[in-house]
Amino acid sequence: MNFLAAIGFLTIIPVPATTNDGRQVLYFPLVGLALGGMLYGVDHLLAPYTEIRIVVDVLFLAVISGALHLDGLADTADGFFSHRPRERILEIMKDSRIGVMGVLALLFCILLKLAGVAGVIHSESLIWLVLAPALGRTAQVIGLVFVNHVPSEKMLAENFYQQGKFSLLIFCPLPFAILLYMDWLLGLASLILFSLLLVSLLMWFKSKIGGITGDTLGATTEIIEMTFLLMGGVSASIL
Numbered sequence: 443m444n445f446l447a448a449i450g451f452l453t454i455i456p457v458p459a460t461t462n463d464g465r466q467v468l469y470f471p472l473v474g475l476a477l478g479g480m481l482y483g484v485d486h487l488l489a490p491y492t493e494i495r496i497v498v499d500v501l502f503l504a505v506i507s508g509a510l511h512l513d514g515l516a517d518t519a520d521g522f523f524s525h526r527p528r529e530r531i532l533e534i535m536k537d538s539r540i541g542v543m544g545v546l547a548l549l550f551c552i553l554l555k556l557a558g559v560a561g562v563i564h565s566e567s568l569i570w571l572v573l574a575p576a577l578g579r580t581a582q583v584i585g586l587v588f589v590n591h592v593p594s595e596k597m598l599a600e601n602f603y604q605q606g607k608f609s610l611l612i613f614c615p616l617p618f619a620i621l622l623y624m625d626w627l628l629g630l631a632s633l634i635l636f637s638l639l640l641v642s643l644l645m646w647f648k649s650k651i652g653g654i655t656g657d658t659l660g661a662t663t664e665i666i667e668m669t670f671l672l673m674g675g676v677s678a679s680i681l
Contacts, residue, residue: 445469451602452579453477454508467586467604471613474579477506478572485563485571496563500555503575503667511578511667514660515551516544521657528651532592535657547661554668561675569624570674576617577632578667581640582659583614589644590653628677632670639669 447466450457452473484502488495504512521535523543534541540548562570587610591603604610618636622629643665647658 445472448473449476452510453506455506464602464604465610467583467602468610468613470579470583471576471616474576475572475617477503477579478575480506481571481575482568485568492563496556496559499559499571500552503555504552511660511663512548512551514657515547515664516540517657518661519547520544522646522650531651532655535655551664551668555671558668558671558673558675562671565675565677567674567677569620570671570677573617573620574667574670574674577636577670578663580614580617581636581662581666583610584640585644585654585659585662587611589648592651592653592655631677632673635669635673636666639666 444466446457448469449455451466452470481499481502485495485499488498517535517537517540520537520541520543521531524531524534524541526534558574559571562568586602586604587607588605590605618629618633621632640662643658643662644654647654651658
């Protein structure tokens with residue numbers, strides 16, 4: 443049931459009513475892999491239509507999550523790039539209206555995802571369509587376990603924040619295990635990039651607002667997903 447609860451929280455897929463006790467966080471990486479598998483299937487169906495294929499792949503990632511993470515990215519950009527004190531940043535992030543920085547963040551994220559998916563298709567490294575969403579959801583688990591949350595009116599249900607419950611990390615190595623099995627050098631490079639990027643983001647959030655919110659986790663998911671789609675597009679020619 444916790445796996446179904448994770449699906450219900452991270453996607454628009456209807457699932458039977460479940461309780462949100464926080465333990466579904468354990469299954470976020472598996473949900474990410476399932477979403478990646480679905481994306482791979484969508485991409486396969488549209489294989490003869492390259493231009494449409496690229497756009498639909500990126501559209502699928504937005505729609506299947508209800509644009510939840512894109513909303514978090516926009517709110518985080520508006521707040522963090524306002525160059526205001528902590529309290530004002532949090533107020534801006536609570537505002538449902540989108541500002542210039544939020545629009546720019548969404549625009550560049552979508553454009554870079556389109557470039558990444560185009561590169562993945564061109565290099566025929568389609569495994570990244572599966573792994574990029576999984577790595578984005580893996581980053582969520584790490585943030586929820588290692589970083590304290592900052593209460594806000596728009597905050598994620600409080601029981602999703604599982605700081606110090608390291609047993610919830612058990613599925614987090616799975617995407618990297620797949621990469622290491624395929625190519626140990628590629629897997630190692632991905633692990634290093636993921637670690638550096640995620641630690642940098644979490645430290646930035648902590649320095650600006652004292653921890654994480656649902657919005658910053660959404661932003662993290664989008665940034666990680668975008669980065670590894672781009673990496674997938676260039677890795678075949680580099681490694």
